[in-house]
Amino acid sequence: MASQPLLICYGSETGNSKAIATRIFKECVDQQFAKDTQLLSLNEFSVNFKLRDRAKTLKQSPSSNNLQAMDNTTTTTNGHILDSKANMIIICSTTGNGDVPQNGDNFYRFIKLKSTPANFFSNLSYTILGLGDSNYDMFCNAARNIDKRLTELGADRFSNRGEADEVVGLEVAVEPFIAQTFQSLRKIYASLATPQTTSTVVENIPVANPIAEPPVSEPSSAQSIPQGIPQPSNPTPVNPTIPTTLPSPVSEKQESNLPNNNHMSGAGRSSITSSSHNGNTEPTDVTPIRKLSAAGGLQQLDALSSLVSASQSSANQYLTIIRLENDNKFKPVDNMTYYNNRLKSMYGDCCEAVCDEESNEESNEKKAPECPSVFSAAVHGARYLTTTESSKQVLHLEFDINSAPISDDATFKYEPGDSLGVFCENDQDQVDALLEKLKEIGSLKHYEVPNGKKGIQSEPLRENDLISIKCIDESKKCLFPNHFLAGEDEAIRLRTIFTKRVDIMSPVTIPMLQMLAKYCTNFLEKSALLKLTFDTNMYNTQIVKQRANLYDILCWYPSCKPPLNHLLQEMSPLQPRFYSISSSPIKHPDEVHIAFSVVKFETPPPHRTTRVGCCTHWLQNKAKKFWSSEEQVNIPVFIKPSPSFKLPKSLNTPIIMIGPGTGVVPFRSFLQHRECQLDKKQSDGTNWLFFGCRSIRSDFLYRDDLRDFETESFVNLNLLVACSREANSGGGVWYGGSYVQDYLKEYSSNIAEIMIMKKGCLYVCGDAQGMATQVNRVLHQIIEEECGYSSEEAKKVVQQWQSEGRYLKEVWS
Numbered sequence: 001m002a003s004q005p006l007l008i009c010y011g012s013e014t015g016n017s018k019a020i021a022t023r024i025f026k027e028c029v030d031q032q033f034a035k036d037t038q039l040l041s042l043n044e045f046s047v048n049f050k051l052r053d054r055a056k057t058l059k060q061s062p063s064s065n066n067l068q069a070m071d072n073t074t075t076t077t078n079g080h081i082l083d084s085k086a087n088m089i090i091i092c093s094t095t096g097n098g099d100v101p102q103n104g105d106n107f108y109r110f111i112k113l114k115s116t117p118a119n120f121f122s123n124l125s126y127t128i129l130g131l132g133d134s135n136y137d138m139f140c141n142a143a144r145n146i147d148k149r150l151t152e153l154g155a156d157r158f159s160n161r162g163e164a165d166e167v168v169g170l171e172v173a174v175e176p177f178i179a180q181t182f183q184s185l186r187k188i189y190a191s192l193a194t195p196q197t198t199s200t201v202v203e204n205i206p207v208a209n210p211i212a213e214p215p216v217s218e219p220s221s222a223q224s225i226p227q228g229i230p231q232p233s234n235p236t237p238v239n240p241t242i243p244t245t246l247p248s249p250v251s252e253k254q255e256s257n258l259p260n261n262n263h264m265s266g267a268g269r270s271s272i273t274s275s276s277h278n279g280n281t282e283p284t285d286v287t288p289i290r291k292l293s294a295a296g297g298l299q300q301l302d303a304l305s306s307l308v309s310a311s312q313s314s315a316n317q318y319l320t321i322i323r324l325e326n327d328n329k330f331k332p333v334d335n336m337t338y339y340n341n342r343l344k345s346m347y348g349d350c351c352e353a354v355c356d357e358e359s360n361e362e363s364n365e366k367k368a369p370e371c372p373s374v375f376s377a378a379v380h381g382a383r384y385l386t387t388t389e390s391s392k393q394v395l396h397l398e399f400d401i402n403s404a405p406i407s408d409d410a411t412f413k414y415e416p417g418d419s420l421g422v423f424c425e426n427d428q429d430q431v432d433a434l435l436e437k438l439k440e441i442g443s444l445k446h447y448e449v450p451n452g453k454k455g456i457q458s459e460p461l462r463e464n465d466l467i468s469i470k471c472i473d474e475s476k477k478c479l480f481p482n483h484f485l486a487g488e489d490e491a492i493r494l495r496t497i498f499t500k501r502v503d504i505m506s507p508v509t510i511p512m513l514q515m516l517a518k519y520c521t522n523f524l525e526k527s528a529l530l531k532l533t534f535d536t537n538m539y540n541t542q543i544v545k546q547r548a549n550l551y552d553i554l555c556w557y558p559s560c561k562p563p564l565n566h567l568l569q570e571m572s573p574l575q576p577r578f579y580s581i582s583s584s585p586i587k588h589p590d591e592v593h594i595a596f597s598v599v600k601f602e603t604p605p606p607h608r609t610t611r612v613g614c615c616t617h618w619l620q621n622k623a624k625k626f627w628s629s630e631e632q633v634n635i636p637v638f639i640k641p642s643p644s645f646k647l648p649k650s651l652n653t654p655i656i657m658i659g660p661g662t663g664v665v666p667f668r669s670f671l672q673h674r675e676c677q678l679d680k681k682q683s684d685g686t687n688w689l690f691f692g693c694r695s696i697r698s699d700f701l702y703r704d705d706l707r708d709f710e711t712e713s714f715v716n717l718n719l720l721v722a723c724s725r726e727a728n729s730g731g732g733v734w735y736g737g738s739y740v741q742d743y744l745k746e747y748s749s750n751i752a753e754i755m756i757m758k759k760g761c762l763y764v765c766g767d768a769q770g771m772a773t774q775v776n777r778v779l780h781q782i783i784e785e786e787c788g789y790s791s792e793e794a795k796k797v798v799q800q801w802q803s804e805g806r807y808l809k810e811v812w813s
Helices: 016-031 042-048 051-060 102-111 141-152 171-192 195-203 298-311 335-347 428-440 494-501 510-518 523-534 536-544 550-556 564-570 614-628 661-678 703-711 740-746 748-757 768-787 791-803
Strands: 006-011 037-041 086-093 124-132 161-165 271-273 319-323 375-384 394-400 419-422 466-471 577-580 591-597 600-602 610-612 634-640 655-658 687-693 717-723 761-767 807-812
Touching: 006 016, 006 042, 006 102, 016 037, 016 086, 016 124, 016 171, 037 042, 042 051, 042 102, 051 102, 086 141, 086 171, 102 141, 102 335, 124 141, 124 171, 141 161, 161 171, 171 536, 319 564, 335 634, 375 591, 375 614, 394 614, 428 494, 428 550, 510 523, 510 550, 510 564, 523 536, 577 591, 577 614, 577 661, 591 614, 591 661, 610 614, 655 661, 655 748, 661 687, 661 703, 661 761, 661 807, 687 703, 687 740, 687 748, 703 717, 717 740, 740 748, 740 768, 748 761, 748 768, 761 768, 768 791, 768 807, 791 807
Parallel strands: 006 037, 006 086, 086 124, 124 161, 655 687, 655 761, 687 717, 761 807
Antiparallel strands: 161 271, 319 466, 375 394, 375 634, 394 591, 419 577, 419 634, 600 610
């Protein structure tokens, strides 16, 4: 292995970037590129390696290339890690109004300082992948800004920047980006290794806890693949070579996105780009990477054969499961401890503000956010906002947050525009079915007994057995088992893991499919599974749109019999879900309200399986328990502050709110808050709300509240309700058969006056692909028609609104 360090860094808001970075890290360790391979958040890289101290030293001695070692944890044996050549892979998502995620904010604040020496990263070679949503105008803005600034500070990119779009599916760009990155890494580290070193490394690859490979049966006429499973083009191996392991797509945070979050659309912008820039951070050219597809031909057959061969030697098992016999020696860890550890893992502890002591460059910057804390909130109110005639169920929940933490400098426990994070559980029927399937195929027999037999046991683990999970590979201990345990010494029951810790309801990831293929004893099933891992179109059709989870795969491919410890290595942690808050902390200081659509849908043919949203279904069951029982119902939650989706400071600033469906939820909070702030005082700040629904009778969410704001309140609300499936119904509110964008055209002069003359704020919340796109188009038309501007001039006006924080979106696909 080479001495040139390799750092995999991430900036992650909901866990997607970290999951991809984790996958890359595991593959880099397995391929043994570098002796020093680390997985860090961008903040951890900034703080652990004391970048600010190094910058000060460089400014004092600009000609010095070798700084003295700081300490063993932050330097290499020759000094600071950046004193000599180092390589870095960055995975970074974009949040808020084009911002860097919280666990990368410290790093970004440092690199954007004008006082940072121009040659600070002259020894760094890097590549970067941005994750984003093309429904937002600041698509992949965080990665673009980091890329631009690193180049300005002397860093050199060894591979083109990638940009993955949630609209079309992250895997469309993630897969070829990683393929290109590993190709570049092989060239870099091959040039550093001598033939002798390479030979030594190959001969000494450690194998952790090996088990016997299941025999692979040759295909015959008697063997067949179950109906609906994709079949390989050619099952005959052709000179197999070990391919690059590709990264997994990660499930989206919004459950309301599930049916449509990965449709392949020409509107998406997933690509690999060069680092050329114009006046801002937009790329000026695009360099596409060849994408593995279902085009057929010898190349596809070679790739498939390579993958089949590679599955025989895929990642080693490095977790071992021990069944605990003496319950008194082990104490299960409280779930709240685990949840808070998960938040620290997601957001990091390195959130302190960065301030240049000499130039005070960031004196006007807001304080860096703190890591949220989980607390138990009791449900004390629940009601449906839709009638039984509606095609959807929208549930309103109220929580007691007396136990919620509050920071010393905060006035309230939350602010309008913030979200409530919820740690949910998997559906119990799904848990039962999966545990029964794992027992049936023998997966639960792979465990150890203290001072007893190792390997395959005669009796399977029972769901209530206490177990301990250990990582036996030192290089992986930074990852496992802390993604689903509070600590390596935690004693936990098998059912608890599958109920509260790992995600069993989301579509299986590509790494999971690669691992499962390893344990298929039927060659045709093995090759069919592997084909899904490199054909993104097939993966999208067969897995994503069908929402095929682990249980489905085990049923569709009956020869697949993976051991439990290897399954847990590839299972993703159960991510928290986020819901817009619909209450004001002034009116409800010890309560928080949310509302959401209960997700339930049928997958496309051929399976037509009924799927439910993991969290919304669980919360609905909690509401039913609240209605039917006097027992207190508690939910583990936390407050997630919004970086930008907030009310203007002045009550005299007019606001326009556009929120059809559940997009209206945060605007109830806005209006409640303004009403309490006014407290019988008048202001010049008018409030406009454009709400849309299908039917005024069945889908008018928060009907009574909104009408009171219009007729009884001091908030001076102009309420317009568009009903897409009803004709004009009359009444005190103007509504008819139309959409919110139609009413925007009707009131174009008012909107132009508010936004241009009165410097108001405009908020959009709801569906991204349909509503938000149409609203954005209509806003450009309004500027053109009301101001006499050209399309280019109108575009600049909208961009100015966004840069000033006066045009804000909270949308989902």
